[in-house]
Amino acid sequence: MKLNHANLAVADVGATVAFFERFLGLSLLANRNNAFAVLDDGHGFTFNLMVAAKGETVSYSRNFHIGFFVADEAAVRSKHVELLAAGVEAGEVQFYKRGPTGSVGFYCMTPGAFLIEVAANL
Known part of the structure; x- marks a missing residue:
């Protein structure tokens, strides 16, 4: 499936x-x-x-997000710079311990009031 x-x-x-x-x-x-x-x-x-x-307020858990994995750390950093330059508030690029090698990425809030993650496996 x-x-x-x-x-x-x-x-x-x-x-x-x-x-x-x-x-x-x-x-x-x-x-x-x-x-x-x-x-x-x-x-x-x-x-x-x-x-x-009608009458409903949209609210997602603070941990809810959707992810976009890109090719490498350079692509993560490039997207981060692009978003910041456009005035989008994005969290800092960080390294995460997940999987055998970890990943690098950041989170930012969308106009739809939910988080996205942009990351790359290392």
Whole structure:
């Protein structure tokens, strides 16, 4: 079985779509009045964003995040610099002990009010 899509509720679909297109390379497949959008990563994964139900507030656990693994440490650092230059608040690049060799990466908050991780295995 292959994981092929995820659906998240966000406070601002349009801003979140723009963030994923600009910084993470996803392509917009459909956007219905900034209430429901479908993004494609080009590798068989679709990412759906939708506004919360009327009267509902979007809230994710502080540990909830989605991850983007890149080729190497240089790519992590390049993306970090790009986000900071655009005014996006991103945490410091850090080394993590996971797996046999560990990884390097950082976290930042999206306009949709959930974290993303950009990392590379070492």
